[in-house]
Amino acid sequence: MLNLICPLCHTALTQQERQWRCSNQHSYDQARQGYLNLLLVQHKRSKQPGDTPQMLGCRQAFLDAGHYQPVSEQINQSLAAQTPASLLDMGCGEGYYTTRLQQALPDTAIAGLDISKDAIIKACRRSRSVQWLVGSSARLPVADASLDALLCVFSPWSWDECLRTLKPGGRALLVGPQAEHLLSLRESLYDQIHPTPDLIRDCPSGLKIVSDQTLRYALNLNPADLANLIGMTPHGFRSQPERQQALIEAGIEGLEVAMRLVMLQRR
Numbered sequence: 001m002l003n004l005i006c007p008l009c010h011t012a013l014t015q016q017e018r019q020w021r022c023s024n025q026h027s028y029d030q031a032r033q034g035y036l037n038l039l040l041v042q043h044k045r046s047k048q049p050g051d052t053p054q055m056l057g058c059r060q061a062f063l064d065a066g067h068y069q070p071v072s073e074q075i076n077q078s079l080a081a082q083t084p085a086s087l088l089d090m091g092c093g094e095g096y097y098t099t100r101l102q103q104a105l106p107d108t109a110i111a112g113l114d115i116s117k118d119a120i121i122k123a124c125r126r127s128r129s130v131q132w133l134v135g136s137s138a139r140l141p142v143a144d145a146s147l148d149a150l151l152c153v154f155s156p157w158s159w160d161e162c163l164r165t166l167k168p169g170g171r172a173l174l175v176g177p178q179a180e181h182l183l184s185l186r187e188s189l190y191d192q193i194h195p196t197p198d199l200i201r202d203c204p205s206g207l208k209i210v211s212d213q214t215l216r217y218a219l220n221l222n223p224a225d226l227a228n229l230i231g232m233t234p235h236g237f238r239s240q241p242e243r244q245q246a247l248i249e250a251g252i253e254g255l256e257v258a259m260r261l262v263m264l265q266r267r
Contacts, residue, residue: 001131002086002111003143007038012143033124035132038141039115050116056094058231060122063096065225071259072097074215075151075175076104078263082171084108084148090137091115091155095123095130101151102130113137140165149173163206166266171210174199178214178258185229185255188247189239199260211263219255223248 004013006022013020018030030036039049051059062068075097079087085108089098092112102110111131114120120132135141137152140161147165150157150172162172176199186193203209221229227248230236236244 003146007141035120037134039134058228060094062228072100087149089151094119095126099126159204170266172264174262178260181258200262207264210265215259
């Protein structure tokens with residue numbers, strides 16, 4: 001297990017059966033599903049932060065169909081080369097990448113963290129070998145310099161938290177869309193598309209880029225999978241429902257995954 005800290009006073013947490021407690025007597029009960037909720041109410045921006053249950057359902061169906069399995073395999077390969085003893089997936093969602101990573105690295109202590117309790121409950125159903133946490137990637141509930149590796153897939157992250165939690169020499173793998181990712185889908189849903197934000201810029205001096213690669217492959221989706229792809233992303237609520245339905249019925253050609261994977265190392 002990872003070295004967890006109290007989200008209130010930042011001292012070490014110790015486990016006593018199904019309860020976690022710090023030296024200041026702040027305590028947190030482990031849910032019957034197996035996860036630990038370390039997200040304080042004052043750190044929530046809404047009553048139910050994170051992706052909606054509908055988005056989570058679409059994402060789980062799409063990922064379980066194997067359409068992003070090459071991405072998962074590339075993540076596993078990149079991190080397995082480092083043989084980390086401890087790893088945190090920040091923004092793990094419903095646990096697809098985390099669970100597959102744990103299967104690839106059975107000797108690594110792996111935890112998955114997400115701000116959405118609904119996502120973490122789904123993740124608990126995937127694996128009991130992963131330590132599942134409800135928390136914020138802006139305030140990671142792990143001790144200073146205690147992690148060998150961090151993973152972030154399509155999620156926000158904090159430079160300060162990466163630097164604080166990684167050991168010297170520890171690595172963080174950031175995974176996100178390259179400019180051409182699902183471009184034909186976006187062109188079909190909108191009259192004007194916005195540039196894809198750069199995955200990484202202004203890297204702080206305490207971290208260095210050790211690899212930067214883009215994974216590309218074609219996607220051929222049936223109507224149900226295409227509907228799930230749209231529904232699991234912000235396109236599901238940003239684009240017009242009429243255009244979504246027309247695209248699902250007509251299908252789409254030239255759909256391509258273009259995923260950028262950047263490996264950082266703490267100096």
